[in-house]
Each structure stands twice: as structure tokens, then as C-alpha cells.
Amino acid sequence: MITCMSKEMELHAKRLGELGNLTRLSIFRVLVKAGRKGVAVGDVQKILDIPGSTLSHHISRMVNAGLVEQRRESRTLYCLPLMDAVKExxxxxLSECCSGNIVPK
Incomplete structure (x- = not known):
């Protein structure tokens, strides 16, 4: 049992939690496939065939978790995956993978 949650653990738990939702994971995969240029919100909506309000809700959650950023160009809003956050x-x-250091019960 974890008794002390660090800010770092809280951040990663939030990110993983957001990606643990099927709709958000689907959105994020669309963004990752597009790369650093991003995808217009309207295109994400068409690709995934989800209502705009639903898409907005899920994108907002990923923005708040630091997984996605948004960029406006004229009248078009683009979403970009923050791959450095995913890598972090x-x-x-994986930071302690195979170290053999386990905490006894």
C-alpha cells in the first residue's frame, strides 16, 4: 500500500487516469497519428463520430492533465499531443524496472 503520494506520482496518476478512458484514449491516438502538426477539433469529431460537446469535455480533461495543448489558427482550433508528457x-x-527493490508487506 502506498502511504505517501508525491506530486510526481499524482501527476502521472492523473495522466494515466485520463488515458484510461476509452474515448480519451481514442482521441489521443488520433492526435498522435497526426503528429506535432495537430488535428483540427472538427476533424477529430468527424473521425471519431462523437458529439462536439462530448469531444470538448474530453479534450479539456486532457489539456488539464498536460497531455494535449490547443492552438488557434484563424477560426480553427487545433489539438496537439504533448509527447514529452507521455514519455515522462x-x-x-519504467524508472525502477527490474531493480529488485520491492517494499515488504
Whole structure:
């Protein structure tokens, strides 16, 4: 049992929690496939065939978790995946891989 949650653990738990939702994971995969150029919100909506309000809710949660950023160009809003954040979380999970250091019960 974890008795002390560090800020770092809280951040990674939040990121993993957001990606643990099927809709948000689907959105994030669309963004990752597009790369650093991002995807217009309207295009994400068409690709995944979800209502705009639902998409907005899920994107907002990922923005708040630091997984996605948004950029406006004229009248178009683009979403971009923050791959450094995903890499940080993956590195956090793997940081003590195979170290043999386990906490006794």
C-alpha cells in the first residue's frame, strides 16, 4: 500500500487516469497519428463520430492533465499531443524496472 503520494506520482496518476478512458484514449491516438502538426477539433469529431460537446469535455480533461495543448489558427482550433508528457510518464513507470527493490508487506 502506498502511504505517501508525491506530486510526481499524482501527476502521472492523473495522466494515466485520463488515458484510461476509452474515448480519451481514442482521441489521443488520433492526435498522435497526426503528429506535432495537430488535428483540427472538427476533424477529430468527424473521425471519431462523437458529439462536439462530448469531444470538448474530453479534450479539456486532457489539456488539464498536460497531455494535449490547443492552438488557434484563424477560426480553427487545433489539438496537439504533448509527447514529452507521455514519455515522462512512461519513464516514470519504467524508472525502477527490474531493480529488485520491492517494499515488504
Amino acid at each position: 510518464t512512461a519513464d516514470f513507470l
